[in-house]
Amino acid sequence: MASNDAMKKLELLGKSMVSEVKKGEGPTFETTLRTKSNTIFDEAVGCLRTGDKKEVRKFLSVAQARTFMQTVAIANKTRQFLKEDLHTSIRGLFYQLKFSLGEDIDEDLFTEQSESNGLIEDLEVALKIKREDLHLTTDRKGFVAGPMTILDRFGGDETIIDLEKQGRSGWSIPSDVDNGMEITKLDADYVLVVEKDALWQRLNEDKFWKKENCILVTPKGQSTRGTRRLLRKLADRKLPVYCLMDCDAWGWYIYWTIKTGSMNLAYLGRDFAVPEAKFLGVTMSDIEEFSFLDKLTIKAKEVDVKRAEEMLGYPWINRHKDWVHELKLVLKTKKKIEQDALQGERLTFVGEYINNKIKKKEWLS
Amino acid sequence: MASNDAMKKLELLGKSMVSEVKKGEGPTFETTLRTKSNTIFDEAVGCLRTGDKKEVRKFLSVAQARTFMQTVAIANKTRQFLKEDLHTSIRGLFYQLKFSLGEDIDEDLFTEQSESNGLIEDLEVALKIKREDLHLTTDRKGFVAGPMTILDRFGGDETIIDLEKQGRSGWSIPSDVDNGMEITKLDADYVLVVEKDALWQRLNEDKFWKKENCILVTPKGQSTRGTRRLLRKLADRKLPVYCLMDCDAWGWYIYWTIKTGSMNLAYLGRDFAVPEAKFLGVTMSDIEEFSFLDKLTIKAKEVDVKRAEEMLGYPWINRHKDWVHELKLVLKTKKKIEQDALQGERLTFVGEYINNKIKKKEWLS
Numbered sequence: 001m002a003s004n005d006a007m008k009k010l011e012l013l014g015k016s017m018v019s020e021v022k023k024g025e026g027p028t029f030e031t032t033l034r035t036k037s038n039t040i041f042d043e044a045v046g047c048l049r050t051g052d053k054k055e056v057r058k059f060l061s062v063a064q065a066r067t068f069m070q071t072v073a074i075a076n077k078t079r080q081f082l083k084e085d086l087h088t089s090i091r092g093l094f095y096q097l098k099f100s101l102g103e104d105i106d107e108d109l110f111t112e113q114s115e116s117n118g119l120i121e122d123l124e125v126a127l128k129i130k131r132e133d134l135h136l137t138t139d140r141k142g143f144v145a146g147p148m149t150i151l152d153r154f155g156g157d158e159t160i161i162d163l164e165k166q167g168r169s170g171w172s173i174p175s176d177v178d179n180g181m182e183i184t185k186l187d188a189d190y191v192l193v194v195e196k197d198a199l200w201q202r203l204n205e206d207k208f209w210k211k212e213n214c215i216l217v218t219p220k221g222q223s224t225r226g227t228r229r230l231l232r233k234l235a236d237r238k239l240p241v242y243c244l245m246d247c248d249a250w251g252w253y254i255y256w257t258i259k260t261g262s263m264n265l266a267y268l269g270r271d272f273a274v275p276e277a278k279f280l281g282v283t284m285s286d287i288e289e290f291s292f293l294d295k296l297t298i299k300a301k302e303v304d305v306k307r308a309e310e311m312l313g314y315p316w317i318n319r320h321k322d323w324v325h326e327l328k329l330v331l332k333t334k335k336k337i338e339q340d341a342l343q344g345e346r347l348t349f350v351g352e353y354i355n356n357k358i359k360k361k362e363w364l365s
Numbered sequence: 366m367a368s369n370d371a372m373k374k375l376e377l378l379g380k381s382m383v384s385e386v387k388k389g390e391g392p393t394f395e396t397t398l399r400t401k402s403n404t405i406f407d408e409a410v411g412c413l414r415t416g417d418k419k420e421v422r423k424f425l426s427v428a429q430a431r432t433f434m435q436t437v438a439i440a441n442k443t444r445q446f447l448k449e450d451l452h453t454s455i456r457g458l459f460y461q462l463k464f465s466l467g468e469d470i471d472e473d474l475f476t477e478q479s480e481s482n483g484l485i486e487d488l489e490v491a492l493k494i495k496r497e498d499l500h501l502t503t504d505r506k507g508f509v510a511g512p513m514t515i516l517d518r519f520g521g522d523e524t525i526i527d528l529e530k531q532g533r534s535g536w537s538i539p540s541d542v543d544n545g546m547e548i549t550k551l552d553a554d555y556v557l558v559v560e561k562d563a564l565w566q567r568l569n570e571d572k573f574w575k576k577e578n579c580i581l582v583t584p585k586g587q588s589t590r591g592t593r594r595l596l597r598k599l600a601d602r603k604l605p606v607y608c609l610m611d612c613d614a615w616g617w618y619i620y621w622t623i624k625t626g627s628m629n630l631a632y633l634g635r636d637f638a639v640p641e642a643k644f645l646g647v648t649m650s651d652i653e654e655f656s657f658l659d660k661l662t663i664k665a666k667e668v669d670v671k672r673a674e675e676m677l678g679y680p681w682i683n684r685h686k687d688w689v690h691e692l693k694l695v696l697k698t699k700k701k702i703e704q705d706a707l708q709g710e711r712l713t714f715v716g717e718y719i720n721n722k723i724k725k726k727e728w729l730s
Contacts, residue, residue, distance in 0.1 A: 086712045087570055089563035095661055095709035107663060137566055143537065152532030155570045159532040167517030167524040168541075172508065172534040175566070181533075198454035201502055201540070205452055205520045296460055298472060344460035347451045 006133040010079045013127065017072070026060030029068060031126040032267065039266045041316045046275030047259075048266040050125070057122075070105065071119050073097055078123075078134035087135045087176075090117060125267050132176040132225070141220040142227040143170035143200060146209035149185035160184070163215075170204060173217075177230045183237070190240040191215045191231065192354065193277075195254055199244070199339055199350065208351050215239070222254050225265075228272040231258060235274045242358060247282040247326075248300070248336040249307035255279050260316060278363040280354060282337050284329035290353075296341035300334045322364045371498040375444045378492065382437070391425030394433060396491040397632065404631045406681045411640030412624075413631040415490070422487075435470065436484050438462055443488075443499035452500045452541075455482060490632050497541040497590070507592040508535035508562065510569050511580035514550035525549070528580075535569060538582075542595045548602070555605045556580045556596065557719065558642075560619055564609070564704055564715065573716050580604070587619050590630075593637040596623060600639045607723060612647045612691075613665070613701040614672035620644050625681060643728040645719060647702050649694035655718075661706035665699045687729045 017027035032038070033053040040051045059068045077096050081088065088096070094110030109117055120131050131138065150161040150171070163171050174181070192214050194200050200218035203209070209216040215234060219227045235241050243258060245251035256262075261273040287293045308327040311317050318324055330336065342350040357363060382392035397403070398418040405416045424433045442461050446453065453461070459475030474482055485496050496503065515526040515536070528536050539546070557579050559565050565583035568574070574581040580599060584592045600606050608623060610616035621627075626638040652658045673692040676682050683689055695701065707715040722728060 081712070084712065088567060088708055088712055089561075089705070091561075091563060091703070091705040092567065092708040092712065095703075095706045096712075098661055099657060099709035102660065137563060140562065150532075152534070154533040155572050157532070157572075159530050161530075161532055161534070165524050165526075167515075167522070167526055168519040168539045168546075169517070169526070169537040172537045174533045176533075196454075196456075197505065198456060198502060202453060202457065207520050207522075292464060295467065296463055338456070338460075340454070340456040341460045343453055343457040344464035347446070347449065347453055347457065347461075 006127070006129050007079065007082050009127040009129060010075050010082070010134075013075060014079075026058055027068075027072075028059070029057045029071065029122075029126060031055055031057065031122050034121060034125065034267050036263065039263060041260070041314075042270075045270050045273075046316075047270050047273035048261040048263065049269040050267045066104065067119065067122075070097070070101070071122050073101055074119055075123060078136065081135040085135075087137050089137050090120065090131075093136060121267060130178075130225075130268075130271070132179065137175040138225050140173060140175045140226055141224050142173040142218060142230075143197065143220065144173060144215060144217050144230070145170045145204050146215035147185075147187045147213060148183060148215055151182045151184045153180040164210070168201070168204065170200070170216075173224070173226045173230055175224070175226050177226050177233065183233065186215075186234075186237055186239075187213075188215045188239060189213045190242060190358070191217060191234050193217045193219065193231065193241065193243045193258065195219065195221065195243075195245040195251055195339060199342075202343065202347065203351060206348055206351050208354075211351070212355065219254065219258070221250075223258055225268075225272065228258065228261075228268075228274075231274050231277075232271060235276050241274050241277045242280045242354075242363065243277055244280050244282070244339055244354060246336070246338045247284060247286075247330075248338070249304040251282075251339075252307060252311060256311075256317075278365055280357045280363050282339050282342065283364065284326055284333065284335070284337070287335075287337065292345045293337060293341060296344045297333075297335040297337045300330060300336040304336050305331060305334065320365055326364065371492070371494050372444065372447050374492040374494060375440050375447070375499075378440060379444075391423055392433075393424070394422045394436065394487075394491060395419055396422065396487050399486060399490065399632050401628065404628060406625070406679075407635075410635050410638075411681075412635050412638035413626040413628065414634040415632045431469070432484065432487075435462070435466070436487050438466055439484055440488060443501065446500040450500075452502050454502050455485065455496075458501060486632060495543075495590075495633075495636070497544065502540040503590050505538060505540045505591055506585040506589050507538040507583060507595075508565060508585070509538060509580060509582050509595070510535045511574035512550075512552045512578060513548060513580055516547045516549045518545040529575070533566070533569065535565070535581075538589070538591045538595055540589070540591050542591050542598065548598065551580075551599075551602055551604075552578075553580045553604060554578045555607060555723070556582060556599050558582045558584065558596065558606065558608045558623065560584065560586065560608075560610045560616055560704060564707075567708065567712065568716060571713060571716050573719075576716070577720065584619065584623070586615075588623055590633075590637065593623065593626075593633075593639075596639050596642075597636060600641050606639050606642045607645045607719075607728065608642055609645050609647070609704055609719060611701070611703045612649060612651075612695070613703070614669040616647075616704070617672060617676060621676075621682075643730055645722045645728050647704050647707065648729065649691055649698065649700070649702070652700075652702065657710045658702060658706060661709045662698075662700040662702045665695060665701040669701050670696060670699065685730055691729065 020027045032050050038051040038053040042049050057064050090110045148163045152159045197218050197220045245255050259277040308330045385392045398420050403416040403418040407414050422429050455475045513528045517524045562583050562585045610620050624642040673695045
């Protein structure tokens with residue numbers, strides 16, 4: 001169990017600090033730098049990750065004493081959560097710290113919205129574990145339906161969840177898909193990720209996952225950590241992962257976060273990335289192929305244009321001729337197109353579109 | 366089935382317009398005014414609703430021709446969705462309209478985020494139906510666990526969903542909890558609504574719904590239409606509905622929207638309101654009762670203070686002495702307190718807090 005591993009690592013951290021104190025030294029804490037300059041694109045793996053630059057934090061340093069103390073307090077609290085076998089959110093952790101340490105806590109660091117919580121990231125990176133292993137829950141979003149069964153050990157119960165029998169709702173991807181959770185049956189040909197829940201519902205109504213024997217996933221916008229981990233696990237089972245996103249700044253960002261990870265969370269590395277992912281659409285080139293789409297484009301916003309320009313600058317993107325072609329079309333036409341537009345002529349067209357793209361291997365890598 | 370009813374109403378609307386044209390008159394469309402001045406608090410029922418002021422829209426009016434035509438186009442499209450027995454989002458509807466009508470459509474009116482979609486509201490109010498009955502899906506959020514079973518007829522399948530067997534994820538409340546969906550088993554003593562998903566997860570881990578024999582619901586922030594309808598249905602089954610929210614502007618707003626509806630969506634009336642709902646907490650008075658909470662308050666923001674002042678002005682709030690006392694405490698102390706703070710001393714305290722409040726009938730109405 002990852003939690004046992006986490007417990008051992010937390011205790012080792014504590015013991016090493018105690019031994020430093022006993023030797024008459026100030027306690028220290030080594031972590032990997034999560035700065036932009038220490039973020040690299042790992043060519044061999046195909047994802048963003050932190051480099052090798054380390055940083056040693058010292059308790060006996062005016063600049064570092066406060067965050068050092070807070071990091072140790074977090075290690076202590078999460079060790080207690082592991083012992084009690086209870087989970088809480090980072091907001092719950094904030095109040096536990098506030099109760100113990102008083103006013104000296106920056107509350108803005110402990111919200112569901114602060115994707116990047118420096119103090120917890122320090123622990124994750126230093127101990128090479130995930131915050132989920134420390135019993136910290138993160139915001140969840142995203143749904144799944146398809147030929148897959150989950151065994152969920154939670155709160156003292158064992159539950160079998162059959163993702164073919166979830167009706168209109170689907171299965172909500174939890175914060176933690178590793179600890180106490182297993183995929184016990186998986187009999188699919190591929191994974192389809194659609195950006196928006198509305199389109200997921202459309203495809204779920206058409207029983208797309210049944211007809212195509214696929215796992216139908218929506219991250220419901222940007223992917224949560226739970227969704228990224230689940231997609232990684234499915235890719236590890238050798239399922240191809242196809243993505244259907246909007247053709248705009250946000251859609252591209254969602255796709256590339258799934259594929260390579262994001263700059264902010266690069267320290268998570270391959271465990272949260274799916275370099276194998278393919279981009280099915282929607283593409284600017286689709287407008288030429290499907291004439292009805294021509295009147296369903298909308299004007300690209302400044303953010304779309306700026307993002308397209310940025311992406312052309314990333315070496316891991318601009319090596320792909322098809323992506324360069326796409327992005328240049330956006331810059332030229334100043335148009336964008338949403339996945340919802342695929343429903344413009346007929347509600348059921350979207351399934352045919354996906355099926356066709358996969359058959360013809362028409363995707364961007 | 367509500368959808369049959371919707372079909373009849375759409376066809377009646379069409380027929381009445383055709384007969385007006387045949388009589389040599391321009392077609393008209395009568396709807397109820399959804400202005401602030403025609404929004405009233407219904408004392409007898411205990412919720413906000415629109416008053417009786419009507420408005421007649423005319424096709425042969427320069428000012429109204431465009432929206433009139435669009436409204437008729439929406440009626441036509443949704444009739445087609447009903448015939449096909451397919452659902453789509455309002456964004457999907459937008460693209461269907463754009464495909465048929467061309468550029469003359471305001472896209473900002475058709476996003477998940479535009480809570481208030483004037484054209485669709487016109488139809489809802491005029492025909493006395495819900496947009497869900499027109500096969501339009503709305504954004505979904507919110508989760509449930511507890512002693513309740515759902516029969517979900519969807520996409521040609523019938524699925525039984527046991528809300529005691531959903532593991533860590535719970536059951537995601539869909540957009541439409543009426544059409545093709547039934548509560549087939551319900552054996553609970555009350556409904557508990559907690560504002561945040563993180564606290565719902567905490568209570569789900571503690572199996573609070575099992576220990577207390579209750580239905581555990583989170584709207585995950587502001588309630589969606591689906592969540593409000595579900596709560597109304599549970600209240601119709603004579604279950605008390607208790608709410609645990611943050612003690613701040615947003616928490617109060619979420620509570621009062623559940624209880625009385627909101628100004629914006631007042632036209633939905635009692636079908637989407639639960640006047641029976643009680644506010645368990647968190648309250649400013651809790652700080653006096655539970656000493657550990659004293660150091661877990663945070664500074665009220667301007668929006669909290671402003672909201673408290675506004676609420677003191679609403680006649681349906683300021684008649685309740687306990688609410689007046691609460692809100693004045695906020696104005697005096699300029700503090701607020703979040704539901705997450707209940708975990709500050711012990712993660713499992715929140716369940717005891719709720720149990721105790723209900724036993725002692727300590728709530729605000």
